[in-house]
Amino acid sequence: MTISKSSPASAGEARSATPAKVLPVHGIRGRLIEALTTHRVVVVEGPTGCGKTTQVPQMLADSALVPVGMRVGVTQPRRIAAVSVAWRIAKERAKTLDGSSRAQVGLIPGEVGYAIRFDDQTVPETRIRIMTDGILLQEARSDPNLSSYAVIMVDEAHERTLNIDFTLGLLRELLDRRDDLRVVISSATLNARAFTRFFGDCPRIEVEAMNYPVEVLWRPILRGERDRRDEDEARTDAFVDTIERIHLGLPLGDPGRGNGPGRSWRETRSQDDYDPDRDVQDLAPTPVQPAAGKPTEGDILAFFSGENEIKAAMVGIEKKSIKGLEVLPLYGRMTREEQERVFDAFPGRRKLILATNIAETSITIDGVRYVIDLGLHKVPSYDPRSGLSALREEPISQASARQRLGRAGRTAPGVCVRLYDERRFRDRPLFPTEEILRMDLIEVVLRLIDLGVRDVERFPLVTPPPKWLLIGAIRELEALGAIDRQRHLTEIGRRMVPFPLAPRIARMVVEAADKFPDAMDEALLVGAILSARHPQILPPGEEAAAREAHKNFADPLGDVIAMLRMAEAYERARDGAAFCERNFLDETILSEVLKVRDQLFDIAVSFGLVKKEDGKAVRGKRAKPGENHLGILQCVATAFPRQLSRAERGGNIYETATGASASIHPGSALFARKPPYVVATEIVVTGRPWMRAVSVVEPAWIAAIDPELSDRWGLGRVRKVERTREDSSPRAPDVTIAGERPPLAYRRGVWTLELPWERVQLLATAPDSVGPVEKDLALVATRDGRRFLGGTTLGNAMRLAPLLDLTPVTLRGLPFGQVMEPERDLGLLLRASTGLARIDGQGKGTFLALFSNGVGGFWVDPIKDIRTCVDQSRLALMALMDHDAVSDDDRKTFGVELERLETLAEPLGLMAPTA
Structure with missing residues (x-):
C-alpha cells in the first residue's frame, strides 16, 4: 500500500481519459444554439462527466451568437477549476485549429484565457474567458452591463453558493437592460427546475448520458458498536473493513459481525432514472442477499465529511497494511498539483481516493467502479446576531447521496456501499440547503449597495434569504462604517470595495491607511494572510514535530502577529523550499500570499491609500521588528468589532461583544496566556465556540472602537x-x-x-x-x-421606563445555557419567550435573553446589558418563527413577544427589522 501525499503535475492541465469527441454533450449542440436563438436563457442539465464544462463554451464561441470582438464568459465556483478548465479548452482548441497538438506554453493567454483573484490571464483577443464567479461580480463594478460578453455561462449552478445565487440575480436584472445578452445555466441533475422557474420558465435541455447500473449495498454501523466506542472511530473501522473486503473480494457483511455475510440491501438503478419530483417511497430499494463473485477490478472513491476524517482513515488503512492500494486524499486545502494526482494512472495498483464532497459534482475520475459513502458532510453557517460561525457535521441530502452513487457508474457497472441505514435515508432532506439561507451575507450586501441596489430585500434571488440574515449584514456594515443609515457607501466603504477582499479584511486595510500609514505594507501582508488558507501543515505521523516547528513563530501578541512573522521569515529566507520543509509550511500558499500582498499594494496605490514621496508610492519605512505590531492589531480590532472579547473569571471562557461565550482555540499562541481582552478574526462552533486567529487587545482601543x-x-x-x-x-x-x-x-x-x-x-x-x-x-x-x-x-x-416591566420572573426547569431545538423543545422555547427582557428572578439584576446559533439551535442566558438582550432576543425570535417545526399558532405566540420587544428596541436606538 502507498499513501500519496504530493507530487508535482503538469501545470494547468485538467486531465481526463475521455476524448472530447465522444462526450455525450455533443448531442445537444444543435438544440442549444437553436434555443438560444429564440430564447435569452437556457438551462443545460446533465450529469458530471458529460462534457458540459469544456464543450458548451466552445459550441457557443463557434456559433453566430458571439460576434467578432465579443466573448463567451464562463464562471466557475473554484479557482482550481477555472484554471484547469481553461487549459483543457485551450489544448482542445489548439488541436482543432492546427490539426496537431502544440505545446502548452503560449496557449494561454490567447483565444482562451482565465481570470482568478490576483491572476488575470486574458488578452484583448481572448474569446473564451473562464473565471471565478467573484471575478465577474467584481467586473460588474466597472462595467455594470458586462458589455464585452455576448454569452455568459454559469457553470456548476447546482452548487448554489452565495456567489452563484448573486450572479444569477445580477444576470436576471441585466437581461432587462441588454436585449443582446444570452445566458446559459449549466447544472448537474440536482433540482435544475429551480433555475427554469427563476428565469421565467426558460427552456431546459437535458444531456442524455449513458450511465451503467450501480448496485447499492447498505452497511449501517451497528448501534451496539456505537455505544461501545467513539462513533467516529467506529465509522473509520467500518470503512477500513469495507475497503479490505472490496479489495480482497470478500462478502460485504454488516460491520462488527465478523466475516459472515450479514444482511445487505441492493438497489440497481441508472442515474438517469432519478426524478426529484418522484415520491421518496418510489425510490426505496428492495432487500436481497448480497451477490457473490464481486468484480475485483476498478478504483475506489470514498466520501468523507472533512480533512481530519480523511487523515484518520489514512492512518487506519496504513495500520492494515493492505497491499496493492494507492491511497490518494482529495480535499480543498490541497494544492492543485496534489489534487490532480487522483487522475494519474498507477499500473498494477488500485487507486483508493479519499475525498470530501469536492468529488461529488466538480470532477470526473475515470476508472472508479466502487463508491463508499459515509453519508456525512460539513455544513458551514453564520449567525449575525452572535457573530458566531458554525461548522457542523450533518447527514447529506438524498440528492447528494445519488450524486455520489453516480460516480461509480460512469465507465462500467459499479457498486455503491453506504455506511448508514436505508430507513433513515428516507428521512433525509431531498436537496442540500442553499448557502444563502445559512451563510454570512455581508459581502453580498456590500456588493449590492456598491452597484446602487439599496433595497437589497427586493433584489431577485433564486431563493430569498431570511430577513434576519440581511438585517445582520446591514447592521454590521454600519458598524464597520462602510454604509450609512440610508444605505449609501461612506468614504470608508468607497475605499473598501476596490479590494478583492472580504469586507472586514478590507476595513482593516483602510484603517491602516488612515491611522498607521507607515505600517501599510505589513497591513497588506496581514490582509493577504487572512485571505489565504493556513500555510501550517500537519503531515500524518509527524503532527507533534510540526506543532513544535510552528511554535517558533509564536508571539505574545497573538496569532495574527505570529502569522505575519512567519510570512516575513519566508520572504527573507534564501531557500524558501528548505525553509518551508524545515518548518512544516506550505510554500505554495506562502508564495501566493506574497504575490497577493504585492497586488493589493498596487490597488492601494491606484486608489490613493499609500503615501507618496517625490511623486512615488512608498511601501512604508522599514520598521524595526515589532515596531508596527500594536498598530496592526488596532486595525484588526477595528475591523472585527463583534469578535472583541473579554475574559470571564476563571477558566478559558470569554464574553464576546455580542454577549456570546467562546474559548481560545488550543492551537492559538494565546491559549495558555489568556489575556484579559482579545479579538478573534473568526469564532467557529465545532462542538463549542472556539476563537481562532486570536490577538491581544488594549482596553483603550475598545473605548475608541x-x-x-x-x-x-x-x-x-x-x-x-x-x-x-x-x-x-x-x-x-x-x-x-x-x-x-x-x-x-x-x-x-x-x-x-x-x-x-x-x-x-x-x-x-x-x-x-x-x-x-x-x-x-x-x-x-x-x-x-x-x-x-x-x-x-x-x-x-x-x-x-413606561415600557419596561421589571417584575422578576422565575422560569423553573428551563435549561439555561443549553441548546434547545424546536423539534423537541418547542414547549420550553414558548415558556422562555414570555420571560425575555425581564428581570431574572434568580439572578442579580440580569435580564433573560434568547440567543440563536444560526443552525436551528436556541438557548437562554441571563445578561446584564438590556440593549444586547433586546437586540439578540428579537432577532432570535424572528429566526424561531421561520423554523419549519413551529406551527402557525405558535408563531402567533412568538409574534406577541416579538412585538413587545420591538417597543423596547426603538428607545434603545436599535435598527428596525424592516429597514
Missing part, C-alpha cells in the same frame, strides 16, 4: 474623563436633575448615576426637567436591592 461596549464592560469612554492641570484625579461634571445635584460615583472610568427605578420613572413623566448632558450620563438603577441597567444612559432609561 465601540464606546457603548466599553461602557458595558466598565472601561469607560475617553471623552467622559476630564482632568485638571493641577490634579490627575477625574473631575465630576457639574450637573443638576430637577433642580438638584444628583449623587455621582466614578466607576471604571465613567461618572455614573445611581438612582432608584421609581425616581427614573418619575423623571420620565417630565423629560424636560433633565438636560441633554444629564441624559447622557451612565446610569445604574436600583430596585428591591437589585442593581440593573448598568451601561445604559439616563436618557435611554427614561424612554424605557
Whole structure:
C-alpha cells in the first residue's frame, strides 16, 4: 500500500481519459444554439462527466451568437477549476485549429484565457474567458452591463453558493437592460427546475448520458458498536473493513459481525432514472442477499465529511497494511498539483481516493467502479446576531447521496456501499440547503449597495434569504462604517470595495491607511494572510514535530502577529523550499500570499491609500521588528468589532461583544496566556465556540472602537474623563436633575448615576426637567436591592421606563445555557419567550435573553446589558418563527413577544427589522 501525499503535475492541465469527441454533450449542440436563438436563457442539465464544462463554451464561441470582438464568459465556483478548465479548452482548441497538438506554453493567454483573484490571464483577443464567479461580480463594478460578453455561462449552478445565487440575480436584472445578452445555466441533475422557474420558465435541455447500473449495498454501523466506542472511530473501522473486503473480494457483511455475510440491501438503478419530483417511497430499494463473485477490478472513491476524517482513515488503512492500494486524499486545502494526482494512472495498483464532497459534482475520475459513502458532510453557517460561525457535521441530502452513487457508474457497472441505514435515508432532506439561507451575507450586501441596489430585500434571488440574515449584514456594515443609515457607501466603504477582499479584511486595510500609514505594507501582508488558507501543515505521523516547528513563530501578541512573522521569515529566507520543509509550511500558499500582498499594494496605490514621496508610492519605512505590531492589531480590532472579547473569571471562557461565550482555540499562541481582552478574526462552533486567529487587545482601543461596549464592560469612554492641570484625579461634571445635584460615583472610568427605578420613572413623566448632558450620563438603577441597567444612559432609561416591566420572573426547569431545538423543545422555547427582557428572578439584576446559533439551535442566558438582550432576543425570535417545526399558532405566540420587544428596541436606538 502507498499513501500519496504530493507530487508535482503538469501545470494547468485538467486531465481526463475521455476524448472530447465522444462526450455525450455533443448531442445537444444543435438544440442549444437553436434555443438560444429564440430564447435569452437556457438551462443545460446533465450529469458530471458529460462534457458540459469544456464543450458548451466552445459550441457557443463557434456559433453566430458571439460576434467578432465579443466573448463567451464562463464562471466557475473554484479557482482550481477555472484554471484547469481553461487549459483543457485551450489544448482542445489548439488541436482543432492546427490539426496537431502544440505545446502548452503560449496557449494561454490567447483565444482562451482565465481570470482568478490576483491572476488575470486574458488578452484583448481572448474569446473564451473562464473565471471565478467573484471575478465577474467584481467586473460588474466597472462595467455594470458586462458589455464585452455576448454569452455568459454559469457553470456548476447546482452548487448554489452565495456567489452563484448573486450572479444569477445580477444576470436576471441585466437581461432587462441588454436585449443582446444570452445566458446559459449549466447544472448537474440536482433540482435544475429551480433555475427554469427563476428565469421565467426558460427552456431546459437535458444531456442524455449513458450511465451503467450501480448496485447499492447498505452497511449501517451497528448501534451496539456505537455505544461501545467513539462513533467516529467506529465509522473509520467500518470503512477500513469495507475497503479490505472490496479489495480482497470478500462478502460485504454488516460491520462488527465478523466475516459472515450479514444482511445487505441492493438497489440497481441508472442515474438517469432519478426524478426529484418522484415520491421518496418510489425510490426505496428492495432487500436481497448480497451477490457473490464481486468484480475485483476498478478504483475506489470514498466520501468523507472533512480533512481530519480523511487523515484518520489514512492512518487506519496504513495500520492494515493492505497491499496493492494507492491511497490518494482529495480535499480543498490541497494544492492543485496534489489534487490532480487522483487522475494519474498507477499500473498494477488500485487507486483508493479519499475525498470530501469536492468529488461529488466538480470532477470526473475515470476508472472508479466502487463508491463508499459515509453519508456525512460539513455544513458551514453564520449567525449575525452572535457573530458566531458554525461548522457542523450533518447527514447529506438524498440528492447528494445519488450524486455520489453516480460516480461509480460512469465507465462500467459499479457498486455503491453506504455506511448508514436505508430507513433513515428516507428521512433525509431531498436537496442540500442553499448557502444563502445559512451563510454570512455581508459581502453580498456590500456588493449590492456598491452597484446602487439599496433595497437589497427586493433584489431577485433564486431563493430569498431570511430577513434576519440581511438585517445582520446591514447592521454590521454600519458598524464597520462602510454604509450609512440610508444605505449609501461612506468614504470608508468607497475605499473598501476596490479590494478583492472580504469586507472586514478590507476595513482593516483602510484603517491602516488612515491611522498607521507607515505600517501599510505589513497591513497588506496581514490582509493577504487572512485571505489565504493556513500555510501550517500537519503531515500524518509527524503532527507533534510540526506543532513544535510552528511554535517558533509564536508571539505574545497573538496569532495574527505570529502569522505575519512567519510570512516575513519566508520572504527573507534564501531557500524558501528548505525553509518551508524545515518548518512544516506550505510554500505554495506562502508564495501566493506574497504575490497577493504585492497586488493589493498596487490597488492601494491606484486608489490613493499609500503615501507618496517625490511623486512615488512608498511601501512604508522599514520598521524595526515589532515596531508596527500594536498598530496592526488596532486595525484588526477595528475591523472585527463583534469578535472583541473579554475574559470571564476563571477558566478559558470569554464574553464576546455580542454577549456570546467562546474559548481560545488550543492551537492559538494565546491559549495558555489568556489575556484579559482579545479579538478573534473568526469564532467557529465545532462542538463549542472556539476563537481562532486570536490577538491581544488594549482596553483603550475598545473605548475608541465601540464606546457603548466599553461602557458595558466598565472601561469607560475617553471623552467622559476630564482632568485638571493641577490634579490627575477625574473631575465630576457639574450637573443638576430637577433642580438638584444628583449623587455621582466614578466607576471604571465613567461618572455614573445611581438612582432608584421609581425616581427614573418619575423623571420620565417630565423629560424636560433633565438636560441633554444629564441624559447622557451612565446610569445604574436600583430596585428591591437589585442593581440593573448598568451601561445604559439616563436618557435611554427614561424612554424605557413606561415600557419596561421589571417584575422578576422565575422560569423553573428551563435549561439555561443549553441548546434547545424546536423539534423537541418547542414547549420550553414558548415558556422562555414570555420571560425575555425581564428581570431574572434568580439572578442579580440580569435580564433573560434568547440567543440563536444560526443552525436551528436556541438557548437562554441571563445578561446584564438590556440593549444586547433586546437586540439578540428579537432577532432570535424572528429566526424561531421561520423554523419549519413551529406551527402557525405558535408563531402567533412568538409574534406577541416579538412585538413587545420591538417597543423596547426603538428607545434603545436599535435598527428596525424592516429597514
